[in-house]
Amino acid sequence: MSVKSQRVLPGFGLALGYTLVYLSLLILLPLGGMILKASELGFGQILDIALGERSLAAFRVTFVSSLMAASINAFFGLIVAWILVRYPFPGKRFVDALVDLPFALPTAVAGITLATLYAGNGWLGSHLEPLGIKVAYTPLGIIVALTFITLPFVVRTLQPVIEDIETEVEEAAASLGASRWQTFVKVIFPAIGPALLTGFALAFARALGEFGSVIFIAGNLPLISEIVPLLIISKLEQYDVLGATALAVVMLAISFALLLLINALQWWAANRHKNSEPLEVSAGKAKAGEA
Amino acid sequence: MSANKLTRATQEPAWVRTLLLTVGLGFLFFFLGLPLIAVFVEALAQGLPIYLDALKEPETRSAIWLTIVIALAVLPFNIVFGVAAAWAIAKFDFRGKSLLITLIDLPFAVSPVVAGLIFILMFGSQGYFGEWLAVHDLKIIFALPGMILATLFITFPFIARELIPLMQSQGKDEEEAAVSLGASGWQMFWRVTLPNIKWGLLYGVILSNARAMGEFGAVSVVSGHIRGETNTLPLHVEILYNEYNAIGAFAAASVLALLALVTLVAKTVVEWRMKAETDMLNAELPGEKTS
Amino acid sequence: MTHFRKSIATLLLGLLAGAALADATLLNASYDVARDVYKDYNPMFQKHWKSKTGESLELKQSHGGSSKQVRAVADGLEADVVTMNQANDIEFLADKGLVAKDWTKKFPNNASPYTSAMVFIVRKGNPKALKDWPDIAAPGIEVILPHPKNTGNGRNTYLSAWAWALKQPGGSDAKAQEFVGKLLKNAPLFAAGGRDATTTFMQRGLGDVLVTFESEAEMIAKEFGKGNFEVVYPSLTMQTEFPVAVVEKVVDKKGTRKQATAYLEYLWSKEGQENAAQNYLRPRDAELLKKYAHFFPTVKTFTVDEVFGGANKAFASHFKDGGSFDQIYVGK
Numbered sequence: 001m002s003v004k005s006q007r008v009l010p011g012f013g014l015a016l017g018y019t020l021v022y023l024s025l026l027i028l029l030p031l032g033g034m035i036l037k038a039s040e041l042g043f044g045q046i047l048d049i050a051l052g053e054r055s056l057a058a059f060r061v062t063f064v065s066s067l068m069a070a071s072i073n074a075f076f077g078l079i080v081a082w083i084l085v086r087y088p089f090p091g092k093r094f095v096d097a098l099v100d101l102p103f104a105l106p107t108a109v110a111g112i113t114l115a116t117l118y119a120g121n122g123w124l125g126s127h128l129e130p131l132g133i134k135v136a137y138t139p140l141g142i143i144v145a146l147t148f149i150t151l152p153f154v155v156r157t158l159q160p161v162i163e164d165i166e167t168e169v170e171e172a173a174a175s176l177g178a179s180r181w182q183t184f185v186k187v188i189f190p191a192i193g194p195a196l197l198t199g200f201a202l203a204f205a206r207a208l209g210e211f212g213s214v215i216f217i218a219g220n221l222p223l224i225s226e227i228v229p230l231l232i233i234s235k236l237e238q239y240d241v242l243g244a245t246a247l248a249v250v251m252l253a254i255s256f257a258l259l260l261l262i263n264a265l266q267w268w269a270a271n272r273h274k275n276s277e278p279l280e281v282s283a284g285k286a287k288a289g290e291a
Numbered sequence: 292m293s294a295n296k297l298t299r300a301t302q303e304p305a306w307v308r309t310l311l312l313t314v315g316l317g318f319l320f321f322f323l324g325l326p327l328i329a330v331f332v333e334a335l336a337q338g339l340p341i342y343l344d345a346l347k348e349p350e351t352r353s354a355i356w357l358t359i360v361i362a363l364a365v366l367p368f369n370i371v372f373g374v375a376a377a378w379a380i381a382k383f384d385f386r387g388k389s390l391l392i393t394l395i396d397l398p399f400a401v402s403p404v405v406a407g408l409i410f411i412l413m414f415g416s417q418g419y420f421g422e423w424l425a426v427h428d429l430k431i432i433f434a435l436p437g438m439i440l441a442t443l444f445i446t447f448p449f450i451a452r453e454l455i456p457l458m459q460s461q462g463k464d465e466e467e468a469a470v471s472l473g474a475s476g477w478q479m480f481w482r483v484t485l486p487n488i489k490w491g492l493l494y495g496v497i498l499s500n501a502r503a504m505g506e507f508g509a510v511s512v513v514s515g516h517i518r519g520e521t522n523t524l525p526l527h528v529e530i531l532y533n534e535y536n537a538i539g540a541f542a543a544a545s546v547l548a549l550l551a552l553v554t555l556v557a558k559t560v561v562e563w564r565m566k567a568e569t570d571m572l573n574a575e576l577p578g579e580k581t582s
Numbered sequence: 583m584t585h586f587r588k589s590i591a592t593l594l595l596g597l598l599a600g601a602a603l604a605d606a607t608l609l610n611a612s613y614d615v616a617r618d619v620y621k622d623y624n625p626m627f628q629k630h631w632k633s634k635t636g637e638s639l640e641l642k643q644s645h646g647g648s649s650k651q652v653r654a655v656a657d658g659l660e661a662d663v664v665t666m667n668q669a670n671d672i673e674f675l676a677d678k679g680l681v682a683k684d685w686t687k688k689f690p691n692n693a694s695p696y697t698s699a700m701v702f703i704v705r706k707g708n709p710k711a712l713k714d715w716p717d718i719a720a721p722g723i724e725v726i727l728p729h730p731k732n733t734g735n736g737r738n739t740y741l742s743a744w745a746w747a748l749k750q751p752g753g754s755d756a757k758a759q760e761f762v763g764k765l766l767k768n769a770p771l772f773a774a775g776g777r778d779a780t781t782t783f784m785q786r787g788l789g790d791v792l793v794t795f796e797s798e799a800e801m802i803a804k805e806f807g808k809g810n811f812e813v814v815y816p817s818l819t820m821q822t823e824f825p826v827a828v829v830e831k832v833v834d835k836k837g838t839r840k841q842a843t844a845y846l847e848y849l850w851s852k853e854g855q856e857n858a859a860q861n862y863l864r865p866r867d868a869e870l871l872k873k874y875a876h877f878f879p880t881v882k883t884f885t886v887d888e889v890f891g892g893a894n895k896a897f898a899s900h901f902k903d904g905g906s907f908d909q910i911y912v913g914k
Contacts, residue, residue, distance in 0.1 A: 008467050010476035015379035019391070022372050026443055027398060030409040033419055037412055052903075053912045079315040087312060093559060095316070097552050098323050103501035104551030105330070106525035107403075107508065109544040111774075112532070112781065113326045113333075119786035123325065136786070137771040148322055156498055160457045160491035170301045180303055195456035202399055202452060209402035212507050216778060219771035220729055222911040229402040230732070236404075237649050237732050238902050239674055245412070248405040255400035260393045267389050415657030425658075433659045515659045516644040516651070517609065530645050533614045533777045535801040 031252070038245040049243055050250040057223040058231050059254075061139060065227075066207035069146035074200045077154025078192075084155070085162040102151050107212030114145055115217040137219030142227065145214050146207040153206065154199030161195040194266050201262040208255050327548060334541035345542040353519045354527040355546060361435075361510075361523065362503040365442050369499050373450025374492070378484070380451075381458035382466070392455065398447045406444050407512025410437055433515030438523070441509040446502050450495030457491035458484075493561060501551045607640040608841055611661035613648040613734075613824075615776070615801070619861045620665070626857065627848050631841070639841060647775070648734055649674075655829060656680060662833050662842040665826045668734045669694075669886065669893035672827050685827040691866045692887075694823035695849035696858035699883055700742045702814040703783065703792040703799060710790050714816045715746040718791050719765040726789035728779045729772040731901050731908075735779070736772065739793040740907065741896060742820040745889045749818060763910040784811070795822065796878075800862040821883035824863070 038046060049055060083089070084096055102110065118125045118135040125136055135141050165188060173183040211229035219225040228251055235244035303311070335342050345351065376395060380388060398406065412418050414431040424431060431437045465487065469479040485492075507525040514521045522530070524543055532540035612620060624641040631639050644651065644661065652671040655661050656678050664681070666672055672693075675681040686693045704712050712718050718725050730736035740762060747753055747761035773779035776794055783792035784806045791814075799813045826846050833839040848854050855865040859874040871878060890896035900906045 008470055009382055009463060010470065010479070011378060012383045015375040016383075016385070019372065019376040019379055023376075023391075023394060026440075027394065027447060030413055030444070031397070031401070033412050034405070034409045054908070076315065076318040079311050080319060083312050083315040087308060089312060089316075095319060098319065098327065100497055100501040100551045101323055101327060101548055103498060104505040104547050105326075105544060106505050106528050106547065108525070108529055108532070109330065109541070109547075110326065112778070113329045115782070116786060117325055117329055119782075119788065121787045123329070124321070137788075148326065151322060152498060152501075156494045157453060157456060160453070160488075160494055161460055163490055164457060164460060167301060174301055180301075180307075183301070191460055194459065198452060198456050201396065202448070205396055205399035208400050209405070211402055211404055215774040220774070221769075221772060222908075225771075229404060232402060233404060234732050235903075236408075236653065238897075239649070239653070240903075241408075241412075243903070244405075244408065248402065248408070251405075252397070252401060256393060256397060259396050259400065260389060263392045263396070264389045267392075411657050417657060421658065430658075432657060433654060511646070512650075515654055516646045518643045518645070520642065530614065530617070533645075533775065534617050535615075535777070535780075535805045537805060 034245050034252075035249055038242065038249040041242050041246050046246045046250065049246050054222055054226065055228075055231060055247065058226045058228045059251075061142065061225065062208060062228045063254075065139060065142040065146055066204050068143045069150055069207045070200050070204035072143070072147050073150055073154045073203045074196060077151070077199060077203075078158060078196060081155045081158035081162055085159055099152050099155050102148050107149065107210065108216065110148055111145055111213035111216030114148060114213065115141070118144065118217065136217055137225070139218075139225050141217035141219065142214050142225060145217050146210055149210050149213055150203035150206050153203040154196065157195045157199035157202065158192055161192050165191055193269055197262060197266040197269065201259055201266070204262070205255060205259055208251070330541055330544050330548060333537060334545045336541075337538055341538055342542050345536075345539040346546065348539065350519050350522065351524075351527060351539070351543055354522050354524045354543070357522065358504050358524040358547075358550075361439055361442050362500055364439050365446055365503050366496065366500065368443055369446055369450050370492070370496065372447070373454055373495055374488075376451040377454035377458050377488075381455050381461075382463050395448050395451050398444050401444075403445060403506065403508025404512060406509040407441050410440055410444075410513050432513050433517075433521065435521070437513040438510050438521065441513045442503050442506055445506050445509050446499040449499035449502065450492065453495035453498065454488055454491045457488055461487055489561070493557075497557070504550055505547055606637050606838075606841060607642065607836075608662045608838060608845055609642045609644060609660060610663050610665055610845070611644045611646075611651045611655055611659060612665045613651065613667045614645050615798075616665060616667075617643070617645055619858060619863065622861075623849070623854060623857050626853055627845055630848060630851075630853070631844065637841075641845075660832050660836070661829055662836065662838050663826065663828055663846055665824065665846075667822065667824050668737075669823060669825050670897045672825050673894050675827070675829070680829050680831045681827045682830055686825070688828070689826065689846060690850060692823060692825065693827060694825045694866075695846075695854065696824055696863040696865055698795045698797045698822045698824070698863055699815070699881055700738050700793060700819045700822065701796045701799060702816060703794060703802065703811050704790065704814055706810055706812060708812055708814065712791050712814060715743050715761075715765070715818075718793075719743070719761060719768065721768075723768050723791065724770055724789040725765060725768040726771075726773065726779050726783045726792045727769060727794075728775050730766070733775050735776040735794060737897075737901055738795075738820050738822050740766075740900065741886065741890065742793075742816070742818075744900070744906075745820065745884050746816065746818045748889065749884075759906050759910065762906070766910060796864075797862040800877075815879060815881045818882050818884060821885050823885070 050059075080099070084092065084099075115136050116122050118128070118141060120126065120129050120136070122136070128135060133140070135144055169187055170183055173187045178186065209229060211227070211233070214227055215230060218227065218230075220230060228247065232244045232247050235241075235247065302308075334345075380392060401409075411432060414420055414424060414437065416425060431440070465483050466479055469483045474482065505525055507529065510523055511526055511529075514523065514526055516522060516526060516530070524547055528540045528543045528547075531543060610620060620643055624643070628639050628641060631637060644659070646654070648666045648668050648671050652664065652666065652674055655664060655675060664672060664675065669686075672681055672685060676683050676685055682688060689695070702712060702718065704710070710717075710723060712723070717723070727739045728736040730740040743762050743765050744758045747758035748755070750757075770788065771782070773782050776798060779792060779794065780798065780802055782788050784802060796813070802811065826849065828839065828842045828846060833842045849858075850866065852867065852870075855867040855870050859865045859870050859877065862877055864878050865871055865874070886893050886896050890899075898905070
C-alpha cells in the first residue's frame, strides 16, 4: 500500500529534499559544530565532567522533574484540550487564547511570578505552607515552573486532532451499542493517542532544556535543586566554553536517545492504529448510512 | 428516539462533563490564570498612568518593534518548512522516519543558552566562520541576522510537529482521490490538503509566534544587548527588572502577554470565515454532511 | 508611522551592522545595573566632548551580566569600552589580546573610577541583632545571597566572609573554609542574581539578612521604601571595584581611540565622580567622598588584591570547578 501511494501522491522528493537541506543547515550543522568543539576535550574528559557528583545530581533532578512536568501536562492537557473542543462554556475563547501564554511570557518573568506566587507569603504559598507543602525553592518548584513552561504542548497538539475526529464515527460506535466509555477507549483514544504521545515528548524535551524560569524558583542548591542548564551557565561563567559544550553534548545525546524512543513508540502506535482503523470506520460509516 | 440514544453515546454524562470542566478549568486557573493576573497586578501596581508611561519609553517601543520584526521574519521560513516536512513524513513511508522526527524535535531539547552558544561557535569572531566573516565585513552575531537565526532554531519544530500527527490521522485518501481525478500537485495542495490542515497550521503558527516573541535565552546570547538596537522585549524586561524598574519590567511583560492574546483575534477571524463557508455549503446541500 | 520607519531602519541597520555609521560612535558594554550611572554620564560627556573638540558623539549602551558581556566582546561585539564590576572579566579580555595587558595602569586607582562595599540588609529594627559575619553564620539565621559561584554579587559575599575569617586570630584557609561553609548552610536558596535576591528578601519576606552591594541599598529604598530595612556594616568587608578598559582591537579598527580614552578618563573628573556619588557609588575623589559622607559611612575594607592576590587568583581557587565552593558541597 505504501509503495502504491508513493507513486500516487506528488511532492515527496521536493518535500523531503527541502526538509533535509533546511534541517541540515539550521540544526545539524550548528549542532555538529558544537560536537566537534566538545570533541577537543576527548571522550574521557567529557565523561569526567558528566559523571561528577554535582553533574549526576543535576542530571537526576533535570530528568525527573521534566518527566513529572510532562506527565502532569499529558493528563491535564488531555482534559483541557477536550473541554476546549467539545464543551461550550462562557469565556471559552479567552481561555483558549490563554493556553499560549507560557510561550509568549519571557521565561524569567514566568519564574519570578511563580516564585512570588508560591513563596511563603504569596497568594498560593501562604495556603500551601501551613499544610507543610513548600513549593518555592524546592525541587517541587522546578516541577511547577516546568509544568507552566510546557503547558501548551499537549493541549495544542491534541486540539486539532480532536477537532478532526468525525462525530459520525462516534455516532456509529454508539449506534452499534457502545457505551460512551467504550467509545472513548476504543475509538477516540486510539485516534488521539499518537498526538498525546507527541505532546508529551515535546513537553518533556522542552522541559529538559529550560533554564530561565527554573533558576528563579528552584533555589539552586548544589546536589539538591541544581539543573543541568545551570551547570552549563556555571561553566560559561568560568569561561570554560569547552566544558559547557561537553555538558551540552551529553545532555543532547541523552535527550536524543529518549526522544527517539518516544517517537518510535509513537510511530508504532500510530501504524497499529492505522492498520486496524479503516475497517472500523468504513463499517461504522456503512452502518450510519443505513440508520 | 435514535437521536436521543446517539447523544447519550456521543456525549459524556452531565456529571462527567462537570467534573472535566472543573478539573480542566481549575488546572488552567492555577497554572495560567493566576500567573497572568500576578503579572498585571505588578504592572499596574502604581496605576494605569504609570503603566502607560512605562510603555512610552522609546527603548521599550523600539524593543517591541524589534520583537515583532523578528517574529515576522521567522514566520515564512517556519511555515514552508513545517508543511514540507509534515507532507513528507505523514503521507509517505520511508526508512529512518522516526530518526527524522527526532531530529526535528531536537531544538526543543537544546537549552536555549546552548542554542545561542552554537551560533557563537559558528559565527563569533573566535568561531569556525569568524575570520571569513570579519574579512568580508559581514556581521551575523550581535546583529539582527544572528537573532533571527537563533529564533529560527528555537521555533524550528513547532509547525511540523503540529501538522504531523494531524496529517497522519487524516490519512491520504482524499489527496489520492484528488490526484486520481486529475488534479495537479498544487491544485491538490491548495484545494484538499491546505483546507484539511488549516487548524493545525494555525495552531502551529500561533505557538511558534508566541515562542518567537517570548524567547529570551538563545536571543540574549547572540544579541549583544545594545539598547534601542538589538534589545528585544524579553531582554528589555530583564534589564528593567535588574534596574529596579519592576513596573516597567512587568508592563513590558504584559505587552508580550497581550501580543499572545492578539493571536486570539486571528483565530476568531479565521473561525468565523470558516463557519460562514460551511454554513453556505450546508445551505446549498441540505441534508448532506460536508466532511 | 515613525515607529514603523524606525523598525525598518533597525532592520537595515542590523543587516548592514559592522559598517560603522560614523567615526564618532562609541559603544559601552557594561554590567547590568550600571544603567543609572551611564544614563546621566553619557549626556554629560557628550556635552563636554562637543565643547572641547566640536565633535558630536553618539553613545550607545549595552547592559548584561558582567561575564556574559565580556564573552560577547571576545566573540565580536564591537564595544569601544568595557565598564564592568569584576576585574577577572577584564583580565579575560586581556588574555584574549583585546585589552592591554597592563590595563590596570592605564587609568588611576587600578582603573576603577568608583567603588562600593558589601553590606548586610536586615529587617527593620534588626530583630536578630546581626552585626558582623559570625552573627549571620550562627545556627538558625537565614541568609539570602545570589549564587556564589555564578554571580559577582555572590562571589563578593563569599570572599568577604572568607577574608573576615582569615583575619581572625589564628585564622587560616582551612578555618575560613569551615566558616564560609557554616554561612552557606544558612542559605535556604541561592538567588539567580542580585536583583532576585533582593526580591526574595524584601518582597517574599524570606531570610533574616541579605548580603549585597552598598549601592543596592539605595535602589532597594527606591522600590520598597526606606523605612522597611536597615543597613549594617560588618567589621571588615570587601571594597568592590568597577574596572574600566578601552578595547584596543575595536578602537584601532574603528579609529575611536581618542574618544574612547577620553570617555573613560572623564569618569575621574569632578562631574564624573559626582555622578557616581549621586548613584551611591563611592567616588575616588576624597573631597566628594566627604561631601557625600552621609551616604558612605567609614568602613574597614580590604581589596581582592590585598587578601587574595588578584581577582583571577581568587576566582581560580574558590569558584572554578573543584574550587573551595565545590569542596564545601561535594566534600572531596
